[in-house]
Amino acid sequence: MNEKDFKRYLTLYLDGELEGEEIVRFKEAVEETPAYRHQFQDEVKLHTLLREVVSEKIEERKISKTNPNVSRVRQPRPIPFATYIFSSVAAILIVGFYVGTYFINKPVPFGHCAQVPGEGAHVVMRDTKSIQLTKGLKLLPSDKIISEGAGGILISLNDGSTISLEKDTQVVLLDNEESDISLLKGEVLLEVSKRKVGKGPFKVKTTDSVLTVLGTVFSVKAKEDGFTKLDVYEGRVEVNRLRDSKKVQVTANQSVLSSDENLSIFSIGENKQSKVMTVLPTDDLSVENKRVKNDQYLKVVKSSRVIYLKFDVSGFGAVKKAVLYLTQKEDPGSGTLSFYLGDHTNWTENTRKSQGLPKRSLLLNRQTGSVMNNKTIEVDLSKGIKGDGVYTVIVTLNKSDAHDIWFSSKEGTHPPRLQLTR
Amino acid sequence: MDKSTEIFLKITENRSRIMATIVAMVRDFNVSEDIFQETVLEVVKSSGNFDSTRDFAPWACAIARNVVRRHWRNQEKQPIAIEQDALNFLAEIAVENSEPGSWQDDQQALQLCLKKLPKPMQNLITLRYGYNCKGPELAEKASIKPGAIRTTLLRLRQKLRICIKSKRDQDFEYGVLE
Structure with a gap:
């Protein structure tokens, strides 16, 4: 590599724009040519020092702006009365301006640290500074709280909410419109107080989702394999997956596992390692005379009304048994219900047109009889649901008119459930 | 301790x-x-x-x-x-074979050398290294042609290296940027 090329590669490298094979070529040049090696070392050193020196200067400037040094020593001399009055007024205005500016610029504490465990390393990163986390420490927006080694840190927010940090957890206090806190790593337990009028719901941001809290006690875990795990103990939390804005509501005693590929709800205590797991549909709707209905009911009747359910069972492994539970609501009926596997899963409950919805493929099961008030029917779907994947289940009825049956949808009081056994 | x-x-x-x-x-x-x-x-x-x-x-x-x-x-x-x-x-x-002392000395020298730069160049350095601006955004903010930004920064760093070396050698002599 000649000198000119090396310099070009070096500047691209420092700007982070050298990639793939070019990096390997650059490395070889540095490795083989001592002059390039020295040049590279000098450049990285200067590049790093420039960042440190210039950032420090910017910080100093910020500090001097918020704490203006106005003291000056002057030789006293007689002052005419008018000048004295004028100067006094000007001084009051100037001092008032600076005091006002100070209070406007001064960040308002977001909360304070209510409890710190004795063991473990716990720090707050504020701008570029690291501050030891101590009981009573006021916490500001943008503070990053890091709990290493041991859990048990309790943060009390100004609105009365509390955040409990488990071990090896990192949280950033945001207090902005997008979210209140951001969970970067680890696990937090939150007790969220009722919000003041005009202040939106409490929001927690994770790497893949935003959780909107609708008055509740819950825990959130940012797992290292890219999942966010949410356990709701009281109230409701809405999970909004950032990738596709897909939303699910999680109610008391339910958990949700969310990642770019997966968004599944199950009961607390069950997990992907359990032998049994209950999954709620990620999408459900019914089609009525070719019109899509997505409300709290799933309605089925011969010819005109068909139910579509989508379940995501990724990550569970081989399924020995899969049982679907549907609970009747509002309108009872009778007949033979048929359960089919859909021919694709490329649909959502937000679709407006019925044309792209899956077609029936494999018949999974049939069930005949009356479905009366609040009865929950259970249907074995093991014939088609055999392991990891996303499935569409289509439900039809062989009778018409008054025999139609209404079931609760996932937006209703008794959502459909799919129980999987390993 | x-x-x-x-x-x-x-x-x-x-x-x-x-x-x-x-x-x-x-x-x-x-x-x-x-x-x-x-x-x-x-x-x-x-x-x-x-x-x-x-x-x-x-x-x-x-x-x-x-x-x-x-x-x-x-x-x-x-x-x-x-x-x-x-x-x-x-x-x-x-970072091989470097002593912590040399980094600290160079950092102090760099602070002095930066002050000697013309204002527009100080501004360019602040944008690139203080605010992490790069590419077209940096060119626009620093009012420099996009094609010239890398060369300008490369030359600036060369000048600063010379200045740091001079400072270290107690023979400070700063050249005006071209």
Whole structure:
């Protein structure tokens, strides 16, 4: 590599724009040519020092702006009365301006640290500074709280909410419109107080989702394999997956596992390692005379009304048994219900047109009889649901008119459930 | 002095070298600073394994390189294996055979040299290194042609290197930028 090329590669490298094979070529040049090696070392050193020196200067400037040094020593001399009055007024205005500016610029504490465990390393990163986390420490927006080694840190927010940090957890206090806190790593337990009028719901941001809290006690875990795990103990939390804005509501005693590929709800205590797991549909709707209905009911009747359910069972492994539970609501009926596997899963409950919805493929099961008030029917779907994947289940009825049956949808009081056994 | 205080002092003393290791691998200041924080915690956590008869910087820089690799593993778009190995190698040699004292001296000299730069060049350096601006955004804010930005910065760094060397040699002589 000649000198000119090396310099070009070096500047691209420092700007982070050298990639793939070019990096390997650059490395070889540095490795083989001592002059390039020295040049590279000098450049990285200067590049790093420039960042440190210039950032420090910017910080100093910020500090001097918020704490203006106005003291000056002057030789006293007689002052005419008018000048004295004028100067006094000007001084009051100037001092008032600076005091006002100070209070406007001064960040308002977001909360304070209510409890710190004795063991473990716990720090707050504020701008570029690291501050030891101590009981009573006021916490500001943008503070990053890091709990290493041991859990048990309790943060009390100004609105009365509390955040409990488990071990090896990192949280950033945001207090902005997008979210209140951001969970970067680890696990937090939150007790969220009722919000003041005009202040939106409490929001927690994770790497893949935003959780909107609708008055509740819950825990959130940012797992290292890219999942966010949410356990709701009281109230409701809405999970909004950032990738596709897909939303699910999680109610008391339910958990949700969310990642770019997966968004599944199950009961607390069950997990992907359990032998049994209950999954709620990620999408459900019914089609009525070719019109899509997505409300709290799933309605089925011969010819005109068909139910579509989508379940995501990724990550569970081989399924020995899969049982679907549907609970009747509002309108009872009778007949033979048929359960089919859909021919694709490329649909959502937000679709407006019925044309792209899956077609029936494999018949999974049939069930005949009356479905009366609040009865929950259970249907074995093991014939088609055999392991990891996303499935569409289509439900039809062989009778018409008054025999139609209404079931609760996932937006209703008794959502459909799919129980999987390993 | 207890062990953790000793480790914190050593981190402070070698901050720039650890940072340079991370910058050489990640090549973005904002990400590097986040990883530096992680590295500090990792170094403190692993301080029990540190043999105080040995040089601190290579040990801490090795931890920094591992933290960067862990960071990559958690990224959706991560460098391919051969690229990771090359970046790891470059980070290793970026700080080899350097003494903490030389970094501190150069930092002090750099502060003085920056003050000698013409205002527009100081502004360019502030935008690039203080606010992490790059490419067309930097060119626009600094009112420099996009095609000339890299060359201008390269020349600026050359001038600063000469200035730092002169300062170190107590023979300070600063040339006007072309």
